[in-house]
Amino acid sequence: MKLNYKIQGKGQPIILLHGLFGNLDNLSILARAFMDDYQIIQVDLRNHGLSPWSDEMNYSLMADDILQLVDALALNDIILVGHSMGGKVAMRLTECISSSIANLIVLDIAPVSYASDSHTNVFKALNTCIASGITDRNAIQNMMNQYLSVPTTQFLLKSYKNEGWLFNFKAIEQHYEEIRGWQEIPPYRQPVLFIRGSKSNYMRDEYQTDILAQFPYATVETVEGANHNVHYEKPQHVINLIRDWITS
Structure with missing residues (x-):
């Protein structure tokens, strides 16, 4: 690749x-x-x-x-x-x-x-945001803060650009066992x-x-x-x- x-x-x-x-x-x-x-x-x-x-x-x-x-x-x-x-x-x-x-x-x-369970809350936060269909950055931030610390939310939002995530969340979630392993x-x-x-x-x-x-x-x-x-x-x-x- x-x-x-x-x-x-x-x-x-x-x-x-x-x-x-x-x-x-x-x-x-x-x-x-x-x-x-x-x-x-x-x-x-x-x-x-x-x-x-x-x-x-x-x-x-x-x-x-x-x-x-x-x-x-x-x-x-x-x-x-x-x-x-x-x-x-x-x-x-x-x-x-x-x-x-x-x-x-x-x-x-x-x-x-x-x-x-190392990233359980991260997965919950991202799944909730993606399922909601919300694209407004501030709304996403508020939603993620319900699951995550402010620094973790801020870190993840560095990969939110032009109303979309820069990481392939579906593939990451699917292969998380290999990533954590x-x-x-x-x-x-x-x-x-x-x-x-x-x-x-x-x-x-x-x-x-x-x-x-x-x-x-x-x-x-x-x-x-x-x-x-x-x-x-x-x-x-x-x-x-x-x-x-x-x-x-």
């Missing part, structure tokens, strides 16, 4: 991969921080943003989409940064292009399967940086065994006071961690 992407800057490539229900703008804080020294490639994953929609969605396919982009742009010596679902795509890429990866940074996600991969025997928020449930201490089984040279850094969107809540801390990691 030919994905939508945006390139800024020159130098060693950094590919930024967003999370579920997001788009390539979600990691713009990181893009702006590194674009003076690196070539920044922000990508809309399949069924998100301006990339094509598909009835199929799993991590093998999403990794293959990125592999096609890497080949098309003739990229090498790549720094991969992925948040949440994008972090799982980045981890899956270690099976495909390990020799082309210079650094891997995973933001607040572990190589594990998560509980099936994970198939264990062979050990990737290179250093990997995991950055987690201290308030997040996505990188629990008990996942350390799973992380080290697949990424035996992993380093886990905790950002105090941050939740799942660690790069958004504590941007300078995350930027400093990434910069120190890729320049050491």
Whole structure:
């Protein structure tokens, strides 16, 4: 699949991969921080943003989409940064292009399967809005706030443009078991940086065994006071961690 992407800057490539229900703008804080020294490639994953929609969605396919982009742009010596679902795509890429990866940074996600109710309220909110047929942004916001926190509603509305959603909700809902799930991969025997928020449930201490089984040279850094969107809540801390990691 030919994905939508945006390139800024020159130098060693950094590919930024967003999370579920997001788009390539979600990691713009990181893009702006590194674009003076690196070539920044922000990508809309399949069924998100301006990339094509598909009835199929799993991590093998999403990794293959990125592999096609890497080949098309003739990229090498790549720094991969992925948040949440994008972090799982980045981890899956270690099976495909390990020799082309210079650094891997995973933001607040572990190589594990998560509980099936992780996004229950998000699905309820979106199903209610879509079924209502309402297109007014303010009305949708009020309706979603009945199910979700204000920050979560604001995040989702970043993908509401021209009276429509930029993500393929039907495909996401249909393949949610695969998206929340994970198939264990062979050990990737290179250093990997995991950055987690201290308030997040996505990188629990008990996942350390799973992380080290697949990424035996992993380093886990905790950002105090941050939740799942660690790069958004504590941007300078995350930027400093990434910069120190890729320049050491």
